[in-house]
Amino acid sequence: MSLIPLLVGLLLACAGPALARDMTAPRVTHTQVDWDAVAVALAGTTAAANTPRDTLARLNDKMGERFPGIVGSPVPVLLPFDTAAWLADRAAGRMPADPARRYSSGYGAPKSFLPGPSGYDAAFAITPSDLLSDMSFAKPVEVQISGSELVYELDTPTLANGVAVPALEAEFPGIRRLILERELRYTFVRYGVPYIVAIGCNDGPAHGRRMACRQAEKIAEHFLKALRIAGGTPHAAAMTDAAAAPAPAVVRPAIERPAPVSKTFTYFGPGQLIPGTGMGGNSGVRDYTVYANVRFPIARAPAYANSQSFMHWGDCDHTGRVFAGRRGKGAPYRCRVNGRPLVFDETRNYAYPWRDNFCEHRHFFVGQCPSGLGHQGQDIRPGACELRNDGADRCKPYLHDVVAARSGTILRAPNQPALMLIVNAPGEHVRFRYLHMNPKMLDADGVLSGRFVREGELIGKVGNYYRFEGGTSYHLHFDMQVPTRDGWVFVNPYMTLVAAYERLIGARGTEMDETPVASVNTSARAGAGDDTATAASPAPPPQRELPQLTLASEQGLIPHPLNRDSGSSTPVKAPDDEGQRSKSSAASPCAAKAAARAGDGRHCEHRHKHGARAKRTRVVRTVGRDFPVAGLGAWSIERDIYARHGRHNSRYDRF
Numbered sequence: 001m002s003l004i005p006l007l008v009g010l011l012l013a014c015a016g017p018a019l020a021r022d023m024t025a026p027r028v029t030h031t032q033v034d035w036d037a038v039a040v041a042l043a044g045t046t047a048a049a050n051t052p053r054d055t056l057a058r059l060n061d062k063m064g065e066r067f068p069g070i071v072g073s074p075v076p077v078l079l080p081f082d083t084a085a086w087l088a089d090r091a092a093g094r095m096p097a098d099p100a101r102r103y104s105s106g107y108g109a110p111k112s113f114l115p116g117p118s119g120y121d122a123a124f125a126i127t128p129s130d131l132l133s134d135m136s137f138a139k140p141v142e143v144q145i146s147g148s149e150l151v152y153e154l155d156t157p158t159l160a161n162g163v164a165v166p167a168l169e170a171e172f173p174g175i176r177r178l179i180l181e182r183e184l185r186y187t188f189v190r191y192g193v194p195y196i197v198a199i200g201c202n203d204g205p206a207h208g209r210r211m212a213c214r215q216a217e218k219i220a221e222h223f224l225k226a227l228r229i230a231g232g233t234p235h236a237a238a239m240t241d242a243a244a245a246p247a248p249a250v251v252r253p254a255i256e257r258p259a260p261v262s263k264t265f266t267y268f269g270p271g272q273l274i275p276g277t278g279m280g281g282n283s284g285v286r287d288y289t290v291y292a293n294v295r296f297p298i299a300r301a302p303a304y305a306n307s308q309s310f311m312h313w314g315d316c317d318h319t320g321r322v323f324a325g326r327r328g329k330g331a332p333y334r335c336r337v338n339g340r341p342l343v344f345d346e347t348r349n350y351a352y353p354w355r356d357n358f359c360e361h362r363h364f365f366v367g368q369c370p371s372g373l374g375h376q377g378q379d380i381r382p383g384a385c386e387l388r389n390d391g392a393d394r395c396k397p398y399l400h401d402v403v404a405a406r407s408g409t410i411l412r413a414p415n416q417p418a419l420m421l422i423v424n425a426p427g428e429h430v431r432f433r434y435l436h437m438n439p440k441m442l443d444a445d446g447v448l449s450g451r452f453v454r455e456g457e458l459i460g461k462v463g464n465y466y467r468f469e470g471g472t473s474y475h476l477h478f479d480m481q482v483p484t485r486d487g488w489v490f491v492n493p494y495m496t497l498v499a500a501y502e503r504l505i506g507a508r509g510t511e512m513d514e515t516p517v518a519s520v521n522t523s524a525r526a527g528a529g530d531d532t533a534t535a536a537s538p539a540p541p542p543q544r545e546l547p548q549l550t551l552a553s554e555q556g557l558i559p560h561p562l563n564r565d566s567g568s569s570t571p572v573k574a575p576d577d578e579g580q581r582s583k584s585s586a587a588s589p590c591a592a593k594a595a596a597r598a599g600d601g602r603h604c605e606h607r608h609k610h611g612a613r614a615k616r617t618r619v620v621r622t623v624g625r626d627f628p629v630a631g632l633g634a635w636s637i638e639r640d641i642y643a644r645h646g647r648h649n650s651r652y653d654r655f
Contacts, residue, residue, distance in 0.1 A: 031148075031149050070230060071115075071231065074233065081103055081104050107223070108125075112411060112450075115424075118427065121422065132218060145223075147193050150429045152483060182200060186220050186221075200216075257508055265507065277360050278361065279359065279371040292405075294455075295403060295455045297497075299458070337361065368491060377478055397438075402459055410451040433477075437462070
């Protein structure tokens with residue numbers, strides 16, 4: 001009797017829907033702006049009037065010439081611009097030929113300026129050696145400033161340790177300096193509004209296009225001292241001639257979920273990574289927050305949120321792969337972090353249940369993840385994989401549409417792979433980022449900074465672009481950031497995507513639970529499974545030990561049904577069990593030597609005896625390296641440069 005049906009039956013018998021937690025809305029604090037204090041600060045300018053209302057109206061009318069849309073900000077706009085001098089020269093009719101250079105303390109016109117109903121964001125591109133005479137760093141640097149009426153209160157820590165800044169305390173009471181997610185940040189509150197100034201940097205020596213954080217401190221402090229009020233408009237309820245009235249309460253929209261329950265869509269809860277794939281042995285974050293009611297970013301269902309690194313054809317995030325036997329399509333291999341059997345064939349990843357991979361093994365700084373490192377977002381595969389030819393193991397790219405998750409403004413430079421969508425709407429201030437679309441196609445379609453797109457509007461195609469065509473698997477990387485008291489931080493988009501997908505298919509998904517299975521009773525009878533293509537998964541194995549079992553649905557042991565929610569009649573290809581069966585995990589001298597030499601490119605021959613039959617030789621190749629926790633910090637800087645999403649090429653971590 002075949003072991004496969006027995007294994008499937010046991011897994012299905014142990015698996016079932018989880019006692020799902022309710023999705024939650026984000027906790028948001030609404031700031032109370034002291035507009036009277038703003039009017040007092042403007043008293044010495046030509047915009048001063050008898051009432052705060054008139055003062056702000058005059059200022060916005062004049063400054064709108066330099067900063068279009070500034071009247072739309074509900075908070076005072078602070079920018080490195082000498083407002084009083086510009087207003088005086090304008091009134092006297094003595095404007096210089098280059099006002100941006102004359103009044104901006106060397107920062108020039110902003111690279112981007114995005115005011116809106118929930119605050120404003122601005123970015124300035126400078127060359128440090130041109131700005132300060134004692135700066136040797138001569139490559140472009142971006143300085144960002146944000147003021148938000150909304151502050152998202154997160155349940156999980158951001159791992160930030162801010163320190164006081166005595167040199168700025170007199171001018172900015174309570175100002176704090178911190179390094180978070182590869183940015184030097186200064187946070188302060190003025191007129192009741194939290195502001196953040198941020199510069200990307202290396203917490204060490206300058207490297208590539210990133211200056212050292214010690215150098216960035218000089219730029220940031222120079223920038224802070226140049227800040228002046230440039231405009232802003234109180235809410236109607238606060239535009240009184242007396243003390244500022246309280247701003248209107250934020251009405252957080254209810255989480256929109258359909259009533260019917262899907263027969264096919266299943267997902268593991270947030271934080272349940274593929275066993276063994278978290279950084280430093282950590283799990284993910286059980287964050288059930290739906291941060292926004294978004295449109296699902298892939299146009300049509302079905303779609304599959306799962307890992308592109310630790311599933312079939314994945315590179316195991318360079319933690320090491322062990323190959324055995326033949327190569328080519330369907331060739332078996334495993335990741336050293338968990339021993340899960342995999343094959344080289346992308347088509348085997350297109351099945352439910354979904355998997356969160358926000359805190360999956362990556363060397364990106366993510367304050368919300370337990371180790372402070374992670375993936376920053378979620379990988380999403382489209383509905384199907386069309387192979388290039390019969391013998392191929394890769395999917396053809398650019399066959400599925402990508403759409404805007406919300407109405408907002410595009411922020412993207414020509415030839416830049418990363419696309420940022422800035423949403424600044426009443427009661428909502430969010431950034432979404434899309435990766436792995438082809439930059440030349442985006443350029444040709446005019447998907448560039450300043451373009452406003454509507455929710456659901458086509459913005460690109462799912463691709464496999466990472467530095468070059470075919471540099472990664474066929475998927476979309478999607479992540480999101482929200483403003484906090486520590487500035488913009490990455491938050492887990494997983495449940496936001498679950499809720500969006502439910503609205504797309506018109507039915508609720510079923511959250512699945514994982515039950516650890518210690519062993520298989522070969523005398524057990526095969527159980528009858530339903531059509532959800534789900535099963536149990538083992539508990540995370542001990543370090544460097546290979547588990548005997550893996551998720552049946554992720555091995556391809558259970559065929560996947562048609563997706564009935566999307567109205568599609570196209571079956572999703574389910575993998576067969578070739579190369580999928582768990583091999584013996586008994587240690588061998590060859591395996592031990594191979595593990596000890598991981599990454600040196602040498603091979604090891606392992607002879608297996610099968611009774612009286614002839615000896616069989618198998619070659620085991622080990623690829624990748626292990627990094628001790630103590631050396632992780634130093635390695636992560638170098639790794640970010642060449643081994644990940646091309647941040648130095650794509651301005652991946654810039655506003």
